[in-house]
Structures are given as structure tokens and as C-alpha cells.
Amino acid sequence: MCLALPAQVVEISGNDLGVVDLGGVRKEVSLALIDDVAIGDYVIIHVGYALTKLDPEEAAKTLALFEEMGTVETQLQ
Amino acid sequence: MGDLKEGAARGMEPRSGEPKSPLPMGRGLGGGGPPMSAARKNYVRPLDFKQGRVDMSHGSGGRAMAQLIEELFAAAFANEYLAQGNDGALLPMPAGRVVMATDAHVVSPLFFRGGDIGCLSIHGTINDVAVMGAQPLWIAASFILEEGYPLADLKRIVESMAAAAREAGVTVVTGDTKVVEQGKADGVFITTTGIGTLPEEGMLLSGDRARPGDAILVSGTLGDHGMAIMSQRENLSFDAPIVSDTAALHGLIAALLATGADLRVLRDPTRGGLATTLNEIARQSGVGMLLSEAAIPVKPVVAAACEFLGLDPLYVANEGKLVAICASADAERLLAAMRAHPLGGDAAIIGTVHEDAHHFVQMKTSFGGRRIVDWLTGEQLPRIC
Amino acid sequence: MKYVDEFRDGEVAKGLATAIAAEAKPSRNYSFMEFCGGHTHAISRYGVTDLLPANVRMIHGPGCPVCVLPIGRIDLAIRLALDRGVILATYGDTLRVPASGGLSLLKAKARGGDIRMVYSTADALKIARENPQREVVFLAIGFETTTPPTALTIRQASQEGLKNFSVLCNHVLTPSAITHILESPEVRQYGTVPLDGFIGPAHVSTVIGSRPYEHFAEEYRKPVVIAGFEPLDVMQAIRMLVRQVNEGRAEVENEFSRAVTRDGNLKAQALVSEVFELRRSFEWRGLGEVPYSALQIRAAFAEFDAERRYALTYVPVPDNKACECGAILRGVKKPQDCKIFGTVCTPENPMGSCMVSSEGACAAHYTYGRYKDFPLEATA
Numbered sequence: 063m064c065l066a067l068p069a070q071v072v073e074i075s076g077n078d079l080g081v082v083d084l085g086g087v088r089k090e091v092s093l094a095l096i097d098d099v100a101i102g103d104y105v106i107i108h109v110g111y112a113l114t115k116l117d118p119e120e121a122a123k124t125l126a127l128f129e130e131m132g133t134v135e136t137q138l139q
Numbered sequence: 140m141g142d143l144k145e146g147a148a149r150g151m152e153p154r155s156g157e158p159k160s161p162l163p164m165g166r167g168l169g170g171g172g173p174p175m176s177a178a179r180k181n182y183v184r185p186l187d188f189k190q191g192r193v194d195m196s197h198g199s200g201g202r203a204m205a206q207l208i209e210e211l212f213a214a215a216f217a218n219e220y221l222a223q224g225n226d227g228a229l230l231p232m233p234a235g236r237v238v239m240a241t242d243a244h245v246v247s248p249l250f251f252r253g254g255d256i257g258c259l260s261i262h263g264t265i266n267d268v269a270v271m272g273a274q275p276l277w278i279a280a281s282f283i284l285e286e287g288y289p290l291a292d293l294k295r296i297v298e299s300m301a302a303a304a305r306e307a308g309v310t311v312v313t314g315d316t317k318v319v320e321q322g323k324a325d326g327v328f329i330t331t332t333g334i335g336t337l338p339e340e341g342m343l344l345s346g347d348r349a350r351p352g353d354a355i356l357v358s359g360t361l362g363d364h365g366m367a368i369m370s371q372r373e374n375l376s377f378d379a380p381i382v383s384d385t386a387a388l389h390g391l392i393a394a395l396l397a398t399g400a401d402l403r404v405l406r407d408p409t410r411g412g413l414a415t416t417l418n419e420i421a422r423q424s425g426v427g428m429l430l431s432e433a434a435i436p437v438k439p440v441v442a443a444a445c446e447f448l449g450l451d452p453l454y455v456a457n458e459g460k461l462v463a464i465c466a467s468a469d470a471e472r473l474l475a476a477m478r479a480h481p482l483g484g485d486a487a488i489i490g491t492v493h494e495d496a497h498h499f500v501q502m503k504t505s506f507g508g509r510r511i512v513d514w515l516t517g518e519q520l521p522r523i524c
Numbered sequence: 525m526k527y528v529d530e531f532r533d534g535e536v537a538k539g540l541a542t543a544i545a546a547e548a549k550p551s552r553n554y555s556f557m558e559f560c561g562g563h564t565h566a567i568s569r570y571g572v573t574d575l576l577p578a579n580v581r582m583i584h585g586p587g588c589p590v591c592v593l594p595i596g597r598i599d600l601a602i603r604l605a606l607d608r609g610v611i612l613a614t615y616g617d618t619l620r621v622p623a624s625g626g627l628s629l630l631k632a633k634a635r636g637g638d639i640r641m642v643y644s645t646a647d648a649l650k651i652a653r654e655n656p657q658r659e660v661v662f663l664a665i666g667f668e669t670t671t672p673p674t675a676l677t678i679r680q681a682s683q684e685g686l687k688n689f690s691v692l693c694n695h696v697l698t699p700s701a702i703t704h705i706l707e708s709p710e711v712r713q714y715g716t717v718p719l720d721g722f723i724g725p726a727h728v729s730t731v732i733g734s735r736p737y738e739h740f741a742e743e744y745r746k747p748v749v750i751a752g753f754e755p756l757d758v759m760q761a762i763r764m765l766v767r768q769v770n771e772g773r774a775e776v777e778n779e780f781s782r783a784v785t786r787d788g789n790l791k792a793q794a795l796v797s798e799v800f801e802l803r804r805s806f807e808w809r810g811l812g813e814v815p816y817s818a819l820q821i822r823a824a825f826a827e828f829d830a831e832r833r834y835a836l837t838y839v840p841v842p843d844n845k846a847c848e849c850g851a852i853l854r855g856v857k858k859p860q861d862c863k864i865f866g867t868v869c870t871p872e873n874p875m876g877s878c879m880v881s882s883e884g885a886c887a888a889h890y891t892y893g894r895y896k897d898f899p900l901e902a903t904a
Contacts, residue, residue, distance in 0.1 A: 065562060066562075066669065066726070066727040066730075066753070067525075067528070068525075068526070068527035068528060068783075070526070084525055084528075085525040085528075092644075092646060092673075092676070094676055095672050095673070095676065095789060095791060095792045095795070096789065096791065097791060104526070104527060106727065106730055106783050108669055108670065108673070108727055109615070109643065109644050109645065109670060109673055110643060110644025110645070110646050110647075110673065111644070111672070111673045111676070113669065113672070113727060113730050113731060113789060113792065114730040114731075114783050114784075114789050115783075116527060116782050116783055117781070117782050117783070118782075120781040120782040121527060121782040123781065124752075124757075124760070124779065124780075124781060124782055125530055125531075127760060128536050128539070128540055128756055128759075128760055129536065129539060130543075
């Protein structure tokens with residue numbers, strides 16, 4: 063049950079509801095499961111609920127790790 | 140649509156030998172009759188297109204039905220064949236070979252961004268005839284109306300059909316109307332049948348003609364229609380500017396045929412999307428296919444909407460796109476012709492045909508791996524997982 | 525799509541493929557299990573296997589909650605719709621799962637059951653509010669990712685005083701399933717698989733955090749790398765697992781650091797404990813009874829528990845005898861090893877849990893990969 067997407071919060075209404083945007087598609091979702099969310103934050107959405115915030119710094123670090131070409135050990139192999 | 144008095148209303152004389160009947164009667168409305176302008180009006184007041192609704196009498200064959208036909212259908216479609224006013228339209232024998240196609244349209248919602256069930260039905264049938272390489276000429280349209288359906292909406296649909304037919308240069312020559320009780324139809328169901336002609340000589344475009352080495356092209360972005368519909372269905376609402384691509388493709392097809400390219404197959408990938416159409420052709424022709432995911436055009440917003448709903452754009456319906464298979468030497472020429480046409484601006488070469496006893500449609504993913512693009516399993520239900 | 529497209533970049537994939545091939549020692553094999561159905565789907569859909577060296581093999585685990593939902597539980601839902609006339613709201617995935625008597629929820633719908641697909645539990649609540657004279661039951665499935673939304677919905681229904689809404693709860697737990705695979709007596713029957721490590725679920729982990737996996741890594745000496753859902757995440761996680769194996773480590777590492785922390789989402793966890801409690805045992809299709817692996821609704825919310833509300837009795841239903849799902853879920857057999865794979869058992873006519881949803885090992889192989897079983901007659 064894992065299909066979840068990162069989407070940007072573009073509106074926060076009352077009642078723990080908000081609107082997120084993914085690639086131009088907007089949907090109303092529930093923000094009830096997270097605290098301290100602001101417009102512009104990215105959240106992970108699953109079955110209509112935001113589960114957690116996405117950390118942009120960690121995302122950048124992860125992308126950088128992908129490009130890392132291996133440890134010294136393997137380069138010597 | 141039963142028999143019509145429209146011809147009489149436009150001052151055309153009824154055909155000789157017909158019994159003249161002053162009043163329309165049941166299903167057997169006599170052809171012609173005295174010109175409307177001279178005869179007393181058969182209807183006490185015109186149909187209320189603002190507040191009125193379809194009721195059972197509109198399908199009963201009586202006065203109410205005749206009025207609906209005259210004031211709505213005949214008025215909108217107005218042409219010489221309908222004006223004959225008979226149960227069947229008498230058509231001239233066309234030259235060459237005859238192609239016929241039929242479609243039922245049950246789309247819901249009836250109105251969507253970019254179109255409605257009316258123009259969709261005309262485009263769909265034109266396209267079925269045109270992908271055979273035939274010139275579409277005539278259309279028959281039958282309507283099943285639900286009791287209670289607002290006449291204002293029905294008028295919009297019929298006028299949309301008429302406009303689509305006029306723009307495409309095809310004629311709605313005959314039709315029928317029935318009304319069913321509330322709850323037995325989704326507002327309006329439309330069935331259209333189209334006739335077109337092919338020259339006597341010349342190769343037929345056919346699903347069994349794809350050969351190893353051939354190129355596979357699409358005329359534009361995929362998934363627009365299906366996702367435009369999804370965005371309006373109950374339980375799935377999102378504000379994405381996705382517009383249905385519904386369009387008549389016979390002009391584009393004529394341009395492709397005019398290039399002289401060695402075209403083998405033309406299809407429009409409607410229900411089941413590109414994947415279904417290609418699997419059908421692969422099986423019919425006894426070949427395999429290899430696609431390049433990176434080459435397949437999908438609008439970013441359609442891709443995002445598919446992500447949201449767990450759908451695969453390759454399986455989503457299109458109503459204004461073509462799949463074309465041609466000899467590889469002609470691929471670039473065909474691509475240029477597509478791109479030069481207003482409906483083919485985003486055309487692309489997306490793959491090739493090869494020998495494969497299992498008829499798999501394979502795809503090299505943008506990621507660099509491979510997968511097959513299989514037949515649709517059941518109805519494409521959105522994934523949650 | 526930001527935070528999506530960058531993680532699917534084919535050029536970066538090539539670099540990662542080279543890196544993995546360089547780090548994987550040619551002298552040995554590596555077998556990793558990706559637990560989560562979403563990972564199985566990503567691997568198949570993007571063709572990740574093609575980018576791995578031959579000695580690195582992925583085994584598809586039982587992390588597909590639709591696949592492991594027993595026939596008997598679907599029967600309960602079908603009976604509620606057909607016999608009790610409830611409006612049954614369900615996620616799309618469950619509609620095709622075959623149940624007893626040749627029925628599925630989709631087929632029951634064709635027989636007149638009022639069965640409605642929803643994208644969210646919020647939609648199910650909406651249906652209940654809009655139909656006060658009808659009973660509405662939500663068929664809840666899923667691992668820890670999907671449980672907090674259900675918990676929220678039950679609490680909301682309680683706060684609103686809804687009188688016509690309940691949930692048929694089939695929520696299951698990830699760590700127990702992994703333990704079961706590594707430990708249960710059946711594994712001895714089928715034979716243990718030299719599993720070298722696990723790719724931990726992505727979104728389950730955003731809720732439960734990385735901490736619960738520390739137990740496995742320590743107890744069973746198997747490395748766990750929590751990976752995001754995109755194919756580059758999966759490849760990076762495989763690289764990290766290969767590295768751990770080479771270095772003799774058995775730790776929990778977090779590749780999905782942009783969304784997973786050690787503690788997880790405490791607010792969601794608290795909500796789940798408020799509404800749910802552990803079941804002593806629950807049947808998993810293909811795995812049998814698994815202790816402390818599933819949740820039930822607490823007594824405080826009894827009126828929202830469909831099992832209590834309708835006094836439901838669970839009747840287990842065995843799978844087809846030829847079905848090899850049990851062995852496949854443990855990685856002991858491959859889909860192609862099953863006698864009925866692709867013949868009797870297809871996505872159109874699934875016989876067992878692995879074929880039921882597009883993330884099951886058999887369905888994923890059939891839909892995306894079965895061309896590999898035949899020699900390719902043309903390459904391009």
C-alpha cells in the first residue's frame with residue numbers, strides 16, 4: 063500500500079485541509095497527520111493524506127550520493 | 140429519427156406518389172405533407188429549451204416526438220437527406236469501395252473540458268472510417284434519452300454534433316430517438332454509424348500489414364482525453380488544465396496519404412490507449428514491437444495526473460490521435476507531414492516492428508531497462524499501492 | 525515533477541549501474557529482498573533488473589497488502605454488500621481480488637452489490653454523511669502507511685457521531701512479516717534462502733521510522749537499507765547493501781533520508797495506538813497464521829468496527845493446491861517455477877496472492893518481464 067507522491071503545499075485551509083500541487087495537478091488533501099506545515103513545503107501524500115514533510119537538504123544530499131563513483135577500494139579492483 | 144417535416148418546412152415539395160397527410164401520425168409519419176408555413180402549426184407552443192425536460196412522450200412516436208425531432212434534431216442537422224423526411228435516407232451509390240463503421244458512446248460526464256458526447260460521437264465515427272483510408276461521407280445517429288434529461292443540455296449536445304459534422308464536411312443523413320425511464324440510461328447514449336469510400340484500386344490499410352522493420356509513429360501527446368474525463372468524475376477532483384483531444388482526423392489522414400508514403404496501418408488509440416492498439420496490431424500482424432519510452436509524447440500535466448491516480452498513460456484513452464505504421468524508409472517523411480498539420484504538432488516516431496513469435500510489445504524505459512507493455516488486465520483500476 | 529523526475533534520471537542510472545557492478549564481488553552472489561510492493565513495481569516498471577550485474581538478484585517479498593489479504597476476508601466484505609445491503613467503499617486494488625464462489629468485489633458489484641471505489645477514507649466518510657439511511661463500510665487494507673488515515677477517519681466518525689459508518693480492518697504490520705519470513709517453521713519446510721539483506725519499505729518507514737528495523741539487523745545479522753520509491757533510490761539502496769555485505773556489516777541505513785527519520789511520524793503513531801491494538805494472530809495469504817502481525821479496532825471504537833457491528837465470523841479459505849505463492853513469497857521459488865503460472869494463473873484469472881495485484885511477484889513478472897522467459901528473437 064505504498065504509492066505515495068511528493069507534492070508541494072500551495073494552500074492551507076482550516077480543518078487540517080490543504081491543497082497540494084504535483085506537476086500542475088492540484089488536489090485537496092488532509093494535513094491532519096503532520097504538524098508545522100507551511101505553504102511551499104513539500105509533503106509525501108498517500109491516499110489523500112500528507113504523511114510527512116520532505117527535507118530538501120536531504121534530497122539534495124541523496125542526489126549527490128547517486129553520482130558518487132564508488133569507494134577507493136573498488137577503484138583499485 | 141422517424142420521419143421529418145423539416146423538408147416541408149423549408150418549402151421543398153413532398154416526393155410524388157406519397158400520400159399527403161395533414162397531421163403527423165405515430166411512427167409512420169408520411170413523407171412530406173403540405174409546406175409548414177402554409178399548414179397550421181401542429182404544436183401549440185414551441186419546445187421549452189430553457190426549463191423543459193425529456194419525458195416519455197418524446198419517444199412514443201406521437202406528436203411530442205415529432206416536435207422534438209423537428210425543432211431540435213432536424214433544425215440542427217438540416218440537410219437534403221434528412222429533408223427527404225422518410226424512415227430511411229436514399230443515398231447515391233458512392234464510387235469505389237464502401238467502408239462502414241459504428242460506435243456507441245456512453246461517456247460520462249456528458250460534458251467535459253474540450254468537448255461533449257455529441258462532438259465525440261461524430262469525431263469517433265469519422266475517425267473509424269478515416270483510419271481505413273476512406274473519405275467519410277454520411278453518418279446515422281441514434282439517441283437513447285433518459286426521462287428527465289434537461290432539454291437545454293440535449294440542445295447543446297445536438298448543436299455540438301451538428302457543428303462537428305459541418306466542420307468535418309460530413310452529413311448526418313438519418314437517425315432515431317428513443318426515451319427510457321429515469322435511471323435506465325446515463326442521460327444520453329448515442330450510437331453513430333458512418334459510411335465512407337475508398338478508391339477502387341489501392342492497398343487497404345489494415346491491422347495485419349505491419350512487417351518487421353516498419354516504423355511506428357504517433358500523431359501527438361497521449362492520455363489527454365482519458366485524463367480530462369477522469370478529472371471530472373465523482374470522487375476524483377483536481378484542478379488540472381487537461382483538455383480532451385477529441386477531433387476529426389480525416390484531414391490529417393488525407394495529408395498523410397497524399398505524401399505517397401508506404402503506410403501499412405492506421406488506428407486511433409481510444410479505449411485501452413496506445414498499449415491496447417499496439418498489442419492488437421502486433422497480434423493481427425503476427426509481429427513484435429519495440430518502443431522507446433523517451434520518445435513517447437505525454438504532456439507533463441497528464442503524466443502528473445496519472446501519477447496521482449496510479450494510472451499508466453499508455454493505457455489511457457485518446458480521441459484525437461493516430462498510430463501509424465509505415466515502411467521505415469518513409470518514417471521521416473510521414474513525421475514531417477504529421478507535424479505540418481495542426482493536429483499533428485507533437486507527432487513522434489516511437490518504435491519499430493520486428494519478428495517475434497510471441498507478439499510482445501516491448502519498451503526500453505527512459506531509465507535504461509526493459510519491460511513489456513502488456514494487454515490491459517480487466518479495466519484499468521487506479522493503483523493505490 | 526519535482527522530487528520525482530530527478531530520481532528517475534536514466535543517465536545517473538548508468539553511473540549507478542557501473543558503480544554496483546564495480547562493488548559487487550564477482551566471486552559471490554548477492555540476494556536481496558525488497559519487502560515492499562511499491563519497490564517490486566518500480567523494479568519491474570523501470571526494468572531495474574537489466575541494470576544490475578548477474579550476481580545481484582532481487583527477491584520479491586510479501587509487502588503487498590492486497591496480495592496477502594486472505595480470501596476469507598474478501599468474502600466477509602462481499603457478504604456485507606450482497607447480503608446486508610451495505611455500501612462497501614474500497615480502494616481500487618481490492619476490486620479484482622478473487623474470493624470464494626468465483627466472486628470478487630467487482631463481480632459482486634455486477635450482481636447488484638453497492639460497491640464503490642474510493643481514493644481516500646475521506647471519500648468513504650463523505651458517502652456515509654450523504655447516505656444517512658444506509659450503512660457504509662470501509663474495507664481497510666494496508667501496512668503502516670495506510671493505517672494512520674484509517675485511524676483518523678475512525679476518530680473523525682466518532683467525533684461527528686456518525687451512526688452509519690464502520691471499518692472492516694485488515695491492517696497488517698511490516699516488521700512481523702519480515703521476522704516471520706526469516707524464522708517460521710515453514711521456512712524450514714520450503715528451505716531457507718540465503719537472503720543477504722533487505723530493502724526496507726519507503727513510506728511505511730516515514731510513519732514508523734527506521735528504529736524498528738534495528739532489531740532485525742542485530743538479531744538476524746542482516747543489513748537493512750530503507751529506500752525511496754523511485755528507481756534511483758532502489759539502485760542506490762542496492763549499492764549500499766552490497767557494500768554492507770562486503771564489509772561484513774549488518775546495520776540499518778536510510779537511503780530515503782529526505783522523508784524518513786529514526787523516530788518516524790510520532791503524531792501518526794500516537795493516533796494509531798489510540799484507535800487500534802494488536803491482534804494475537806492474523807492469517808496472511810500465502811504465509812499462514814502470523815502472530816502479532818495485524819491490528820484490530822479497540823473496544824472504545826467498537827461501533828465503528830464492522831466485525832463487531834455485524835457479528836462477523838471469519839472462515840479461512842485455502843488457496844489452489846498448485847499455488848506456489850508461499851514459496852515465492854519467501855524467495856524460495858520464482859514465478860516461473862510455479863506450474864500454473866501464466867497458464868491457469870494470469871492477472872485476468874489470478875489463483876493466488878502473488879498474481880492478484882500488479883505488485884505481486886508473479887503479476888509483476890507476467891506484466892512486465894515475462895518476455896525474458898523466451899529467447900529474444902530480435903534486439904534493437
